Amino acid sequence: MLKPDATILGAGLMGRLLACALAQRGHRVEVIDAGGPEAAHAAARVAAAMLAPLAESAVTELNVVRMGQHALARWPQLLATLERPVFFQQLGTLVLWHRQDAAEAERFAGQLARTSAALPSLPQAQRMNGEALTALEPSLAGRFAQGLYLPDEGQLDNRELLAALAHQMQVLGVTVRWHTARNPDELDPGPDAWLFDCRGLGGQPQWGALRGVRGEVARVLAPGVNLSRPTRLVHPRYPLYIAPKPEGVFVIGATEIESDDLSPASVRSTLELLSAAYTVHPGFGEARIIEMGVQLRPTLPDNLPALRLSAPRRMAINGLYRHGFLIAPAVLDAALELVEQGHSPLAETLGLAVIR
Secondary structure, eight states, X not given: OOOOSEEEEOOSHHHXXXXXXXXXXXXXXXXXXXXXXXXXTOHHHHOOOEEOHHHHTTTSOXXXXXXXXXXXXXXHHHHHTOSSOOOEEOOOEEEEXXXXXXXXXXXXXXXXXXXXXXOTTSOOOEEEEHHHHHHXXXXXXXXXXXXXXXXXXXXXXXXXXXXXXXXXXXXXXXXXXXXXXXXXXXXXXXXXXXXXXXXGGGGTTTSTTOEEEEEEEXXXXXXXXXXXXXXXXXXXXXXXXXXXXXXXXXXXXXXXXXXXXXXXXXXHHHHHHHHHHHHHOGGGGXXXXXXXXXXXXXXXXXXXXXXXXXXXXXXXXXXXXXXXXXXXXXXXXXHHHHHHHSSOHHHHHHTOEEEO
16 A cells, blocks of 8 residues: 555644545545544634634734635635535625624724725625614514625635544545544655644644633524524623524524633633623524533634645645634635645735644
């Protein structure tokens, strides 16, 4: 059996995307992951997988917005290469607020306007009155007097995608070693083979600047709620979102706590998330809590992603923070350029850091 010419440590979102892309290009790929195919310990399993570059501009830098814009166009292309279907929609994002949070909503709207001025190719936020909101989301009739609509933004089903990528690796002949913990120092793939470290916080011993940011996310079954698109509620403590998934499931999140604590969700966080969702739609009062997920987002000091080339054919991909699904295709395309060309014009264009 021929040795792999590309070994990937970590089979979270980036590891799986990279494995499939390299295998499709004819590489012999091996993936090594400490967990199993269900990705139980990956941040990607807990995420809402919203693809909302303009909405996220309220809490991140312009280069992340650029990456998100690139990725939003790439996701349908990537999904088309998979044998298994993955829920994907591009119906825009709805932003709402209660009267007492009007000042915070104006700050939010101002940031979106500045982003649109800096990136004119992004669709601009549209202000909506109560009548327009009702036309867009009839189940919210009479509940909000105004809001913002962000056209063309999207979302996908994170767990369907992770499963579809695991299946695709098998179809493509990728060798996968599940439940196998390894670090780069324990491997010697040879001077002509690539070694990629996509382990998220698992890569902290080799990349000491990484830290974890705790996020808590609720998954609920609410067949009585009919929201058709991701909805964000302007909140003074953290940006709250409600993302509808297939079969009446909603993902509600997310807290953002500077902590590496992976203990179960706190009562305070659970109450805040679910109470806020209830104020958006009373049908959440009868929802059934499927899961309160907790995970740590791998984060670098500037809260921005980076590609690090520590030696020839040795690349670490990390720091995707809360933007994993939003920016993963952009990070993937830049990494592939580095593999194939030795440099990445895309990374330069998008402002993605490449550390040598």
